[in-house]
Amino acid sequence: MSLEVEQLDSIDAVNRNQWNSVVEQSELGCVFHRYEWLRAVEAGLDREPRHVLVSKKGNPIAVLPNFVAELGPVDQLKSIEPGYGGPIAMTDEERALELLLDAVADRCDGRILFNQFRTYDQEYVRYHNLLRERGYDVVVHSCRFTLDLTRGWDAILEGMHGERRRGIRRGREREFEVVEEPLTAAVLSDFHDDYARVMDRVGMDALPRSFLAELQRLEDRITVFSLRADGARRGMYLYVSDDEQSSFQHLYTAVTADHFEYRAPELLHEHAIRWAIDRGYKAYELRGSTPDFRNGVFSFKEYFGARPIPLLLWERGRPAPALSALNLGRTLSRRFGRS
Incomplete structure:
Protein backbone atom coordinates (compact mmCIF):
# COMPACT_ATOMS: atom_id res chain seq x y z
CA MET A 1 0.00 0.00 0.00
CA SER A 2 1.51 3.34 -1.08
CA LEU A 3 2.05 6.10 1.45
CA GLU A 4 1.27 9.77 0.83
CA VAL A 5 3.22 12.77 2.14
CA GLU A 6 1.79 16.18 2.99
CA GLN A 7 3.67 19.36 3.81
CA LEU A 8 1.64 21.48 6.22
CA ASP A 9 1.99 25.21 6.77
CA SER A 10 -0.13 25.10 9.93
CA ILE A 11 -1.37 22.50 12.37
CA ASP A 12 -4.83 23.90 11.63
CA ALA A 13 -4.66 22.09 8.27
CA VAL A 14 -5.05 18.64 9.87
CA ASN A 15 -7.72 16.85 11.85
CA ARG A 16 -6.91 17.22 15.54
CA ASN A 17 -8.08 13.77 16.57
CA GLN A 18 -6.24 12.01 13.74
CA TRP A 19 -2.98 13.82 14.50
CA ASN A 20 -3.23 13.09 18.22
CA SER A 21 -4.06 9.44 17.48
CA VAL A 22 -0.64 9.09 15.84
CA VAL A 23 0.99 10.66 18.90
CA GLU A 24 -0.86 8.37 21.30
CA GLN A 25 -0.16 5.19 19.34
CA SER A 26 3.52 5.88 18.62
CA GLU A 27 5.97 4.62 21.24
CA LEU A 28 8.03 7.80 21.00
CA GLY A 29 5.13 10.25 20.99
CA CYS A 30 5.00 12.79 23.83
CA VAL A 31 2.85 15.74 24.88
CA PHE A 32 4.93 18.15 22.80
CA HIS A 33 3.97 16.31 19.61
CA ARG A 34 0.29 16.89 20.33
CA TYR A 35 -1.89 19.16 18.24
CA GLU A 36 -2.65 21.46 21.18
CA VAL A 41 3.57 27.46 19.69
CA GLU A 42 2.15 28.66 16.37
CA ALA A 43 -0.22 31.17 17.95
CA GLY A 44 1.85 32.28 20.94
CA LEU A 45 5.30 32.56 19.38
CA ASP A 46 4.42 33.47 15.81
CA ARG A 47 6.92 30.93 14.46
CA GLU A 48 6.58 29.63 10.94
CA PRO A 49 5.40 26.00 10.98
CA ARG A 50 6.65 23.50 8.41
CA HIS A 51 5.12 20.24 9.57
CA VAL A 52 5.18 16.96 7.66
CA LEU A 64 7.11 15.34 12.16
CA PRO A 65 6.35 18.82 13.55
CA ASN A 66 8.85 21.57 12.64
CA PHE A 67 9.25 25.29 13.17
CA VAL A 68 11.59 27.79 11.57
CA ALA A 69 13.88 29.39 14.16
CA GLU A 70 16.42 32.18 13.76
CA LEU A 71 20.07 31.23 14.13
CA GLY A 72 22.03 34.44 13.84
CA PRO A 73 21.94 35.65 10.22
CA VAL A 74 20.42 32.36 8.96
CA ASP A 75 17.55 30.07 9.93
CA GLN A 76 17.17 26.56 11.30
CA LEU A 77 14.30 24.08 11.02
CA LYS A 78 13.69 22.66 14.51
CA SER A 79 11.59 19.80 15.81
CA ILE A 80 10.85 21.43 18.20
CA GLU A 81 11.43 24.23 20.68
CA PRO A 82 9.99 24.90 23.19
CA GLY A 83 9.44 21.24 23.92
CA TYR A 84 10.84 18.14 22.28
CA GLY A 85 10.12 16.66 18.88
CA GLY A 86 11.50 14.30 16.28
CA PRO A 87 9.75 11.96 13.85
CA ILE A 88 7.14 9.50 15.14
CA ALA A 89 5.38 6.67 13.32
CA MET A 90 2.70 4.21 14.37
CA THR A 91 3.13 1.74 11.49
CA ASP A 92 5.22 1.20 8.30
CA GLU A 93 8.01 2.67 10.40
CA GLU A 94 11.01 2.53 8.07
CA ARG A 95 9.28 3.76 4.93
CA ALA A 96 7.34 6.42 6.82
CA LEU A 97 10.55 7.76 8.39
CA GLU A 98 12.27 7.88 5.02
CA LEU A 99 9.41 9.91 3.61
CA LEU A 100 9.40 12.29 6.58
CA LEU A 101 13.13 12.90 6.22
CA ASP A 102 12.84 13.43 2.47
CA CYS A 108 14.88 23.46 4.16
CA ASP A 109 15.05 26.24 1.57
CA GLY A 110 16.03 29.88 1.38
CA ARG A 111 17.80 31.00 4.57
CA ILE A 112 17.38 27.61 6.29
CA LEU A 113 20.87 26.11 6.46
CA PHE A 114 20.33 23.60 9.28
CA ASN A 115 17.76 21.26 10.68
CA GLN A 116 17.61 19.69 14.11
CA PHE A 117 15.62 17.12 16.09
CA ARG A 118 15.44 17.82 19.84
CA THR A 119 14.28 14.49 21.25
CA TYR A 120 12.96 13.65 24.70
CA ASP A 121 13.08 9.85 24.82
CA GLN A 122 16.44 8.07 24.66
CA GLU A 123 14.64 5.36 22.71
CA TYR A 124 15.21 7.61 19.70
CA VAL A 125 18.60 5.91 19.53
CA ARG A 126 16.74 3.24 17.50
CA TYR A 127 16.88 5.71 14.60
CA HIS A 128 20.57 6.57 14.99
CA ASN A 129 21.94 4.57 12.05
CA LEU A 130 19.14 5.68 9.73
CA LEU A 131 19.77 9.31 10.65
CA ARG A 132 23.53 8.89 10.23
CA GLU A 133 22.91 7.51 6.73
CA ARG A 134 21.00 10.74 6.03
CA GLY A 135 23.90 12.90 7.18
CA TYR A 136 22.80 13.69 10.74
CA ASP A 137 25.25 13.93 13.64
CA VAL A 138 24.17 13.31 17.23
CA VAL A 139 25.31 15.65 20.01
CA VAL A 140 24.47 16.28 23.66
CA HIS A 141 24.10 19.93 24.67
CA SER A 142 21.82 19.40 27.68
CA CYS A 143 20.29 16.83 29.97
CA ARG A 144 17.04 16.32 31.84
CA PHE A 145 16.58 15.09 35.42
CA THR A 146 14.16 12.28 36.23
CA LEU A 147 12.79 10.86 39.47
CA ASP A 148 11.37 7.34 39.46
CA LEU A 149 7.98 7.83 41.12
CA THR A 150 7.27 4.11 41.36
CA ARG A 151 9.63 4.06 44.37
CA GLY A 152 7.16 6.11 46.44
CA TRP A 153 7.65 9.35 48.39
CA ASP A 154 9.53 7.92 51.37
CA ALA A 155 12.22 6.34 49.20
CA ILE A 156 12.51 9.50 47.08
CA LEU A 157 12.91 11.66 50.20
CA GLU A 158 15.54 9.30 51.57
CA GLY A 159 17.46 9.54 48.29
CA MET A 160 17.67 13.33 48.38
CA HIS A 161 20.79 15.16 49.41
CA GLY A 162 20.69 16.27 53.05
CA GLU A 163 20.53 19.91 51.98
CA ARG A 164 17.26 19.28 50.13
CA ARG A 165 15.73 17.37 53.04
CA ARG A 166 16.70 20.21 55.38
CA GLY A 167 15.12 22.71 53.01
CA ILE A 168 11.82 20.83 53.10
CA ARG A 169 11.97 20.49 56.86
CA ARG A 170 12.73 24.18 57.39
CA GLY A 171 10.01 25.23 54.99
CA ARG A 172 7.55 23.23 57.05
CA GLU A 173 8.48 25.12 60.20
CA ARG A 174 6.17 27.99 59.22
CA GLU A 175 2.54 27.90 58.14
CA PHE A 176 2.00 27.48 54.41
CA GLU A 177 -0.14 25.79 51.84
CA VAL A 178 0.39 24.77 48.23
CA VAL A 179 -2.56 25.64 46.00
CA GLU A 180 -3.47 24.42 42.54
CA GLU A 181 -4.29 27.63 40.73
CA PRO A 182 -7.11 27.93 38.16
CA LEU A 183 -5.72 28.17 34.65
CA THR A 184 -7.01 31.66 33.93
CA ALA A 185 -5.58 34.52 31.94
CA ALA A 186 -4.96 36.44 35.19
CA VAL A 187 -3.02 33.59 36.80
CA LEU A 188 -0.89 33.04 33.69
CA SER A 189 -0.20 36.78 33.47
CA ASP A 190 0.89 36.90 37.14
CA PHE A 191 3.01 33.81 36.54
CA HIS A 192 4.74 35.47 33.59
CA ASP A 193 5.65 38.54 35.64
CA ASP A 194 7.80 36.53 38.05
CA TYR A 195 8.91 34.01 35.41
CA ALA A 196 10.37 36.87 33.36
CA ARG A 197 12.26 38.11 36.44
CA VAL A 198 13.69 34.65 37.00
CA MET A 199 14.85 34.39 33.39
CA ASP A 200 16.43 37.81 33.58
CA ARG A 201 18.27 36.80 36.75
CA VAL A 202 19.82 33.77 35.07
CA GLY A 203 20.61 35.66 31.86
CA MET A 204 18.17 33.86 29.58
CA ASP A 205 15.40 35.06 27.30
CA ALA A 206 11.86 34.58 28.60
CA LEU A 207 9.14 33.22 26.39
CA PRO A 208 6.60 35.95 25.59
CA ARG A 209 3.45 36.44 27.60
CA SER A 210 1.44 35.47 24.51
CA PHE A 211 2.81 31.91 24.60
CA LEU A 212 1.89 31.33 28.24
CA ALA A 213 -1.57 32.69 27.48
CA GLU A 214 -1.94 30.06 24.74
CA LEU A 215 -1.31 27.28 27.25
CA GLN A 216 -4.94 27.62 28.27
CA ARG A 217 -5.58 25.51 25.17
CA LEU A 218 -3.95 22.62 27.05
CA GLU A 219 -6.10 23.06 30.15
CA ASP A 220 -6.29 19.33 30.88
CA ARG A 221 -2.49 19.04 30.61
CA ILE A 222 -1.24 22.20 32.36
CA THR A 223 -1.07 22.59 36.16
CA VAL A 224 0.09 25.65 38.12
CA PHE A 225 0.99 25.29 41.79
CA SER A 226 1.61 28.26 44.07
CA LEU A 227 3.05 28.45 47.56
CA ARG A 228 0.95 30.59 49.91
CA ALA A 229 2.49 31.98 53.10
CA ASP A 230 2.00 35.14 55.16
CA GLY A 231 -1.13 35.94 53.17
CA ALA A 232 0.46 36.05 49.71
CA ARG A 233 1.83 33.92 46.89
CA ARG A 234 5.47 33.05 47.46
CA GLY A 235 6.35 31.48 44.13
CA MET A 236 4.72 29.37 41.43
CA TYR A 237 5.68 26.40 39.24
CA LEU A 238 4.03 25.45 35.94
CA TYR A 239 3.78 21.79 34.91
CA VAL A 240 2.69 19.77 31.91
CA SER A 241 1.25 16.25 32.18
CA ASP A 242 2.90 14.01 29.60
CA ASP A 243 0.42 11.16 29.70
CA GLU A 244 2.00 9.61 26.60
CA GLN A 245 5.24 9.06 28.54
CA SER A 246 3.62 8.80 32.01
CA SER A 247 5.64 11.73 33.30
CA PHE A 248 4.80 14.95 35.15
CA GLN A 249 7.13 17.65 33.92
CA HIS A 250 8.18 20.87 35.59
CA LEU A 251 8.19 23.36 32.72
CA TYR A 252 8.64 26.92 33.99
CA THR A 253 9.58 28.64 37.23
CA ALA A 254 8.13 31.78 38.79
CA VAL A 255 10.10 31.68 42.05
CA THR A 256 12.04 34.90 42.54
CA ALA A 257 14.88 35.52 44.97
CA ASP A 258 12.54 36.96 47.63
CA HIS A 259 10.66 33.64 47.70
CA PHE A 260 13.73 31.66 48.74
CA GLU A 261 13.28 32.42 52.44
CA TYR A 262 10.00 30.48 52.28
CA ARG A 263 11.80 27.47 50.76
CA ALA A 264 9.49 27.71 47.77
CA PRO A 265 11.55 25.46 45.44
CA GLU A 266 11.69 22.59 47.91
CA LEU A 267 8.06 22.83 49.04
CA LEU A 268 6.67 23.19 45.51
CA HIS A 269 8.69 20.23 44.25
CA GLU A 270 7.64 18.14 47.25
CA HIS A 271 3.97 18.88 46.66
CA ALA A 272 4.19 18.22 42.91
CA ILE A 273 6.03 14.93 43.41
CA ARG A 274 3.42 13.70 45.86
CA TRP A 275 0.63 14.92 43.55
CA ALA A 276 2.10 12.98 40.62
CA ILE A 277 2.57 9.82 42.70
CA ASP A 278 -1.07 9.96 43.80
CA ARG A 279 -2.15 10.12 40.15
CA GLY A 280 -0.07 7.18 39.03
CA TYR A 281 2.65 8.89 37.01
CA LYS A 282 5.84 6.87 36.69
CA ALA A 283 8.30 9.75 36.35
CA TYR A 284 8.80 13.29 37.59
CA GLU A 285 10.85 15.60 35.38
CA LEU A 286 12.85 18.51 36.74
CA ARG A 287 13.67 19.44 33.13
CA GLY A 288 16.97 20.58 31.74
CA SER A 289 20.43 21.79 32.56
CA THR A 290 23.79 21.97 30.87
CA PRO A 291 25.49 18.57 31.30
CA ASP A 292 28.09 19.86 33.74
CA PHE A 293 28.29 18.90 37.42
CA ARG A 294 29.92 22.25 38.14
CA ASN A 295 26.78 24.10 37.06
CA GLY A 296 24.53 25.35 39.88
CA VAL A 297 21.29 24.27 38.19
CA PHE A 298 22.74 20.79 37.60
CA SER A 299 23.66 20.46 41.27
CA PHE A 300 20.32 21.79 42.51
CA LYS A 301 18.37 19.21 40.53
CA GLU A 302 20.77 16.37 41.25
CA TYR A 303 20.36 17.06 44.97
CA PHE A 304 16.72 16.00 44.65
CA GLY A 305 18.03 12.53 43.89
CA ALA A 306 17.05 12.90 40.23
CA ARG A 307 19.00 11.00 37.58
CA PRO A 308 20.56 13.06 34.78
CA ILE A 309 19.63 11.72 31.34
CA PRO A 310 21.35 13.03 28.19
CA LEU A 311 19.06 14.71 25.69
CA LEU A 312 19.99 13.41 22.26
CA LEU A 313 19.97 16.01 19.52
CA TRP A 314 20.39 15.13 15.84
CA GLU A 315 21.33 17.84 13.39
CA ARG A 316 22.76 18.38 9.93
CA GLY A 317 23.71 21.22 7.68
CA ARG A 318 21.98 21.96 4.40
CA PRO A 319 24.36 21.84 2.62
CA ALA A 320 26.25 19.42 4.86
CA PRO A 321 29.46 21.55 5.28
CA ALA A 322 27.38 24.27 6.99
CA LEU A 323 27.32 22.17 10.16
CA SER A 324 31.13 22.37 10.49
CA ALA A 325 30.90 26.16 10.43
CA LEU A 326 28.14 26.09 13.06
CA ASN A 327 30.17 23.84 15.35
CA LEU A 328 33.19 26.09 15.00
CA GLY A 329 31.04 29.04 16.04
CA ARG A 330 29.81 27.11 19.07
CA THR A 331 33.37 26.28 20.09
CA LEU A 332 34.42 29.91 19.87
CA SER A 333 31.35 31.02 21.83
CA ARG A 334 32.15 28.61 24.66
CA ARG A 335 35.81 29.58 24.67
CA PHE A 336 35.09 33.28 24.91
CA GLY A 337 32.06 33.00 27.16
CA ARG A 338 29.46 34.31 24.74
CA SER A 339 25.81 33.20 24.71
Whole structure:
Protein backbone atom coordinates (compact mmCIF):
# COMPACT_ATOMS: atom_id res chain seq x y z
CA MET A 1 0.00 0.00 0.00
CA SER A 2 1.51 3.34 -1.08
CA LEU A 3 2.05 6.10 1.45
CA GLU A 4 1.27 9.77 0.83
CA VAL A 5 3.22 12.77 2.14
CA GLU A 6 1.79 16.18 2.99
CA GLN A 7 3.67 19.36 3.81
CA LEU A 8 1.64 21.48 6.22
CA ASP A 9 1.99 25.21 6.77
CA SER A 10 -0.13 25.10 9.93
CA ILE A 11 -1.37 22.50 12.37
CA ASP A 12 -4.83 23.90 11.63
CA ALA A 13 -4.66 22.09 8.27
CA VAL A 14 -5.05 18.64 9.87
CA ASN A 15 -7.72 16.85 11.85
CA ARG A 16 -6.91 17.22 15.54
CA ASN A 17 -8.08 13.77 16.57
CA GLN A 18 -6.24 12.01 13.74
CA TRP A 19 -2.98 13.82 14.50
CA ASN A 20 -3.23 13.09 18.22
CA SER A 21 -4.06 9.44 17.48
CA VAL A 22 -0.64 9.09 15.84
CA VAL A 23 0.99 10.66 18.90
CA GLU A 24 -0.86 8.37 21.30
CA GLN A 25 -0.16 5.19 19.34
CA SER A 26 3.52 5.88 18.62
CA GLU A 27 5.97 4.62 21.24
CA LEU A 28 8.03 7.80 21.00
CA GLY A 29 5.13 10.25 20.99
CA CYS A 30 5.00 12.79 23.83
CA VAL A 31 2.85 15.74 24.88
CA PHE A 32 4.93 18.15 22.80
CA HIS A 33 3.97 16.31 19.61
CA ARG A 34 0.29 16.89 20.33
CA TYR A 35 -1.89 19.16 18.24
CA GLU A 36 -2.65 21.46 21.18
CA TRP A 37 1.01 22.14 22.03
CA LEU A 38 1.88 22.84 18.39
CA ARG A 39 -1.12 25.16 18.12
CA ALA A 40 0.09 27.07 21.20
CA VAL A 41 3.57 27.46 19.69
CA GLU A 42 2.15 28.66 16.37
CA ALA A 43 -0.22 31.17 17.95
CA GLY A 44 1.85 32.28 20.94
CA LEU A 45 5.30 32.56 19.38
CA ASP A 46 4.42 33.47 15.81
CA ARG A 47 6.92 30.93 14.46
CA GLU A 48 6.58 29.63 10.94
CA PRO A 49 5.40 26.00 10.98
CA ARG A 50 6.65 23.50 8.41
CA HIS A 51 5.12 20.24 9.57
CA VAL A 52 5.18 16.96 7.66
CA LEU A 53 2.58 14.18 7.72
CA VAL A 54 2.53 10.70 6.15
CA SER A 55 -0.82 9.01 5.48
CA LYS A 56 -1.93 5.55 4.46
CA LYS A 57 -5.31 5.17 2.77
CA GLY A 58 -6.09 8.71 3.86
CA ASN A 59 -5.27 8.11 7.54
CA PRO A 60 -2.20 9.73 9.17
CA ILE A 61 0.39 7.20 10.36
CA ALA A 62 3.51 9.35 10.93
CA VAL A 63 4.18 13.00 11.76
CA LEU A 64 7.11 15.34 12.16
CA PRO A 65 6.35 18.82 13.55
CA ASN A 66 8.85 21.57 12.64
CA PHE A 67 9.25 25.29 13.17
CA VAL A 68 11.59 27.79 11.57
CA ALA A 69 13.88 29.39 14.16
CA GLU A 70 16.42 32.18 13.76
CA LEU A 71 20.07 31.23 14.13
CA GLY A 72 22.03 34.44 13.84
CA PRO A 73 21.94 35.65 10.22
CA VAL A 74 20.42 32.36 8.96
CA ASP A 75 17.55 30.07 9.93
CA GLN A 76 17.17 26.56 11.30
CA LEU A 77 14.30 24.08 11.02
CA LYS A 78 13.69 22.66 14.51
CA SER A 79 11.59 19.80 15.81
CA ILE A 80 10.85 21.43 18.20
CA GLU A 81 11.43 24.23 20.68
CA PRO A 82 9.99 24.90 23.19
CA GLY A 83 9.44 21.24 23.92
CA TYR A 84 10.84 18.14 22.28
CA GLY A 85 10.12 16.66 18.88
CA GLY A 86 11.50 14.30 16.28
CA PRO A 87 9.75 11.96 13.85
CA ILE A 88 7.14 9.50 15.14
CA ALA A 89 5.38 6.67 13.32
CA MET A 90 2.70 4.21 14.37
CA THR A 91 3.13 1.74 11.49
CA ASP A 92 5.22 1.20 8.30
CA GLU A 93 8.01 2.67 10.40
CA GLU A 94 11.01 2.53 8.07
CA ARG A 95 9.28 3.76 4.93
CA ALA A 96 7.34 6.42 6.82
CA LEU A 97 10.55 7.76 8.39
CA GLU A 98 12.27 7.88 5.02
CA LEU A 99 9.41 9.91 3.61
CA LEU A 100 9.40 12.29 6.58
CA LEU A 101 13.13 12.90 6.22
CA ASP A 102 12.84 13.43 2.47
CA ALA A 103 10.11 15.99 3.08
CA VAL A 104 12.19 17.79 5.72
CA ALA A 105 14.99 18.13 3.19
CA ASP A 106 12.52 19.75 0.79
CA ARG A 107 11.35 22.13 3.52
CA CYS A 108 14.88 23.46 4.16
CA ASP A 109 15.05 26.24 1.57
CA GLY A 110 16.03 29.88 1.38
CA ARG A 111 17.80 31.00 4.57
CA ILE A 112 17.38 27.61 6.29
CA LEU A 113 20.87 26.11 6.46
CA PHE A 114 20.33 23.60 9.28
CA ASN A 115 17.76 21.26 10.68
CA GLN A 116 17.61 19.69 14.11
CA PHE A 117 15.62 17.12 16.09
CA ARG A 118 15.44 17.82 19.84
CA THR A 119 14.28 14.49 21.25
CA TYR A 120 12.96 13.65 24.70
CA ASP A 121 13.08 9.85 24.82
CA GLN A 122 16.44 8.07 24.66
CA GLU A 123 14.64 5.36 22.71
CA TYR A 124 15.21 7.61 19.70
CA VAL A 125 18.60 5.91 19.53
CA ARG A 126 16.74 3.24 17.50
CA TYR A 127 16.88 5.71 14.60
CA HIS A 128 20.57 6.57 14.99
CA ASN A 129 21.94 4.57 12.05
CA LEU A 130 19.14 5.68 9.73
CA LEU A 131 19.77 9.31 10.65
CA ARG A 132 23.53 8.89 10.23
CA GLU A 133 22.91 7.51 6.73
CA ARG A 134 21.00 10.74 6.03
CA GLY A 135 23.90 12.90 7.18
CA TYR A 136 22.80 13.69 10.74
CA ASP A 137 25.25 13.93 13.64
CA VAL A 138 24.17 13.31 17.23
CA VAL A 139 25.31 15.65 20.01
CA VAL A 140 24.47 16.28 23.66
CA HIS A 141 24.10 19.93 24.67
CA SER A 142 21.82 19.40 27.68
CA CYS A 143 20.29 16.83 29.97
CA ARG A 144 17.04 16.32 31.84
CA PHE A 145 16.58 15.09 35.42
CA THR A 146 14.16 12.28 36.23
CA LEU A 147 12.79 10.86 39.47
CA ASP A 148 11.37 7.34 39.46
CA LEU A 149 7.98 7.83 41.12
CA THR A 150 7.27 4.11 41.36
CA ARG A 151 9.63 4.06 44.37
CA GLY A 152 7.16 6.11 46.44
CA TRP A 153 7.65 9.35 48.39
CA ASP A 154 9.53 7.92 51.37
CA ALA A 155 12.22 6.34 49.20
CA ILE A 156 12.51 9.50 47.08
CA LEU A 157 12.91 11.66 50.20
CA GLU A 158 15.54 9.30 51.57
CA GLY A 159 17.46 9.54 48.29
CA MET A 160 17.67 13.33 48.38
CA HIS A 161 20.79 15.16 49.41
CA GLY A 162 20.69 16.27 53.05
CA GLU A 163 20.53 19.91 51.98
CA ARG A 164 17.26 19.28 50.13
CA ARG A 165 15.73 17.37 53.04
CA ARG A 166 16.70 20.21 55.38
CA GLY A 167 15.12 22.71 53.01
CA ILE A 168 11.82 20.83 53.10
CA ARG A 169 11.97 20.49 56.86
CA ARG A 170 12.73 24.18 57.39
CA GLY A 171 10.01 25.23 54.99
CA ARG A 172 7.55 23.23 57.05
CA GLU A 173 8.48 25.12 60.20
CA ARG A 174 6.17 27.99 59.22
CA GLU A 175 2.54 27.90 58.14
CA PHE A 176 2.00 27.48 54.41
CA GLU A 177 -0.14 25.79 51.84
CA VAL A 178 0.39 24.77 48.23
CA VAL A 179 -2.56 25.64 46.00
CA GLU A 180 -3.47 24.42 42.54
CA GLU A 181 -4.29 27.63 40.73
CA PRO A 182 -7.11 27.93 38.16
CA LEU A 183 -5.72 28.17 34.65
CA THR A 184 -7.01 31.66 33.93
CA ALA A 185 -5.58 34.52 31.94
CA ALA A 186 -4.96 36.44 35.19
CA VAL A 187 -3.02 33.59 36.80
CA LEU A 188 -0.89 33.04 33.69
CA SER A 189 -0.20 36.78 33.47
CA ASP A 190 0.89 36.90 37.14
CA PHE A 191 3.01 33.81 36.54
CA HIS A 192 4.74 35.47 33.59
CA ASP A 193 5.65 38.54 35.64
CA ASP A 194 7.80 36.53 38.05
CA TYR A 195 8.91 34.01 35.41
CA ALA A 196 10.37 36.87 33.36
CA ARG A 197 12.26 38.11 36.44
CA VAL A 198 13.69 34.65 37.00
CA MET A 199 14.85 34.39 33.39
CA ASP A 200 16.43 37.81 33.58
CA ARG A 201 18.27 36.80 36.75
CA VAL A 202 19.82 33.77 35.07
CA GLY A 203 20.61 35.66 31.86
CA MET A 204 18.17 33.86 29.58
CA ASP A 205 15.40 35.06 27.30
CA ALA A 206 11.86 34.58 28.60
CA LEU A 207 9.14 33.22 26.39
CA PRO A 208 6.60 35.95 25.59
CA ARG A 209 3.45 36.44 27.60
CA SER A 210 1.44 35.47 24.51
CA PHE A 211 2.81 31.91 24.60
CA LEU A 212 1.89 31.33 28.24
CA ALA A 213 -1.57 32.69 27.48
CA GLU A 214 -1.94 30.06 24.74
CA LEU A 215 -1.31 27.28 27.25
CA GLN A 216 -4.94 27.62 28.27
CA ARG A 217 -5.58 25.51 25.17
CA LEU A 218 -3.95 22.62 27.05
CA GLU A 219 -6.10 23.06 30.15
CA ASP A 220 -6.29 19.33 30.88
CA ARG A 221 -2.49 19.04 30.61
CA ILE A 222 -1.24 22.20 32.36
CA THR A 223 -1.07 22.59 36.16
CA VAL A 224 0.09 25.65 38.12
CA PHE A 225 0.99 25.29 41.79
CA SER A 226 1.61 28.26 44.07
CA LEU A 227 3.05 28.45 47.56
CA ARG A 228 0.95 30.59 49.91
CA ALA A 229 2.49 31.98 53.10
CA ASP A 230 2.00 35.14 55.16
CA GLY A 231 -1.13 35.94 53.17
CA ALA A 232 0.46 36.05 49.71
CA ARG A 233 1.83 33.92 46.89
CA ARG A 234 5.47 33.05 47.46
CA GLY A 235 6.35 31.48 44.13
CA MET A 236 4.72 29.37 41.43
CA TYR A 237 5.68 26.40 39.24
CA LEU A 238 4.03 25.45 35.94
CA TYR A 239 3.78 21.79 34.91
CA VAL A 240 2.69 19.77 31.91
CA SER A 241 1.25 16.25 32.18
CA ASP A 242 2.90 14.01 29.60
CA ASP A 243 0.42 11.16 29.70
CA GLU A 244 2.00 9.61 26.60
CA GLN A 245 5.24 9.06 28.54
CA SER A 246 3.62 8.80 32.01
CA SER A 247 5.64 11.73 33.30
CA PHE A 248 4.80 14.95 35.15
CA GLN A 249 7.13 17.65 33.92
CA HIS A 250 8.18 20.87 35.59
CA LEU A 251 8.19 23.36 32.72
CA TYR A 252 8.64 26.92 33.99
CA THR A 253 9.58 28.64 37.23
CA ALA A 254 8.13 31.78 38.79
CA VAL A 255 10.10 31.68 42.05
CA THR A 256 12.04 34.90 42.54
CA ALA A 257 14.88 35.52 44.97
CA ASP A 258 12.54 36.96 47.63
CA HIS A 259 10.66 33.64 47.70
CA PHE A 260 13.73 31.66 48.74
CA GLU A 261 13.28 32.42 52.44
CA TYR A 262 10.00 30.48 52.28
CA ARG A 263 11.80 27.47 50.76
CA ALA A 264 9.49 27.71 47.77
CA PRO A 265 11.55 25.46 45.44
CA GLU A 266 11.69 22.59 47.91
CA LEU A 267 8.06 22.83 49.04
CA LEU A 268 6.67 23.19 45.51
CA HIS A 269 8.69 20.23 44.25
CA GLU A 270 7.64 18.14 47.25
CA HIS A 271 3.97 18.88 46.66
CA ALA A 272 4.19 18.22 42.91
CA ILE A 273 6.03 14.93 43.41
CA ARG A 274 3.42 13.70 45.86
CA TRP A 275 0.63 14.92 43.55
CA ALA A 276 2.10 12.98 40.62
CA ILE A 277 2.57 9.82 42.70
CA ASP A 278 -1.07 9.96 43.80
CA ARG A 279 -2.15 10.12 40.15
CA GLY A 280 -0.07 7.18 39.03
CA TYR A 281 2.65 8.89 37.01
CA LYS A 282 5.84 6.87 36.69
CA ALA A 283 8.30 9.75 36.35
CA TYR A 284 8.80 13.29 37.59
CA GLU A 285 10.85 15.60 35.38
CA LEU A 286 12.85 18.51 36.74
CA ARG A 287 13.67 19.44 33.13
CA GLY A 288 16.97 20.58 31.74
CA SER A 289 20.43 21.79 32.56
CA THR A 290 23.79 21.97 30.87
CA PRO A 291 25.49 18.57 31.30
CA ASP A 292 28.09 19.86 33.74
CA PHE A 293 28.29 18.90 37.42
CA ARG A 294 29.92 22.25 38.14
CA ASN A 295 26.78 24.10 37.06
CA GLY A 296 24.53 25.35 39.88
CA VAL A 297 21.29 24.27 38.19
CA PHE A 298 22.74 20.79 37.60
CA SER A 299 23.66 20.46 41.27
CA PHE A 300 20.32 21.79 42.51
CA LYS A 301 18.37 19.21 40.53
CA GLU A 302 20.77 16.37 41.25
CA TYR A 303 20.36 17.06 44.97
CA PHE A 304 16.72 16.00 44.65
CA GLY A 305 18.03 12.53 43.89
CA ALA A 306 17.05 12.90 40.23
CA ARG A 307 19.00 11.00 37.58
CA PRO A 308 20.56 13.06 34.78
CA ILE A 309 19.63 11.72 31.34
CA PRO A 310 21.35 13.03 28.19
CA LEU A 311 19.06 14.71 25.69
CA LEU A 312 19.99 13.41 22.26
CA LEU A 313 19.97 16.01 19.52
CA TRP A 314 20.39 15.13 15.84
CA GLU A 315 21.33 17.84 13.39
CA ARG A 316 22.76 18.38 9.93
CA GLY A 317 23.71 21.22 7.68
CA ARG A 318 21.98 21.96 4.40
CA PRO A 319 24.36 21.84 2.62
CA ALA A 320 26.25 19.42 4.86
CA PRO A 321 29.46 21.55 5.28
CA ALA A 322 27.38 24.27 6.99
CA LEU A 323 27.32 22.17 10.16
CA SER A 324 31.13 22.37 10.49
CA ALA A 325 30.90 26.16 10.43
CA LEU A 326 28.14 26.09 13.06
CA ASN A 327 30.17 23.84 15.35
CA LEU A 328 33.19 26.09 15.00
CA GLY A 329 31.04 29.04 16.04
CA ARG A 330 29.81 27.11 19.07
CA THR A 331 33.37 26.28 20.09
CA LEU A 332 34.42 29.91 19.87
CA SER A 333 31.35 31.02 21.83
CA ARG A 334 32.15 28.61 24.66
CA ARG A 335 35.81 29.58 24.67
CA PHE A 336 35.09 33.28 24.91
CA GLY A 337 32.06 33.00 27.16
CA ARG A 338 29.46 34.31 24.74
CA SER A 339 25.81 33.20 24.71
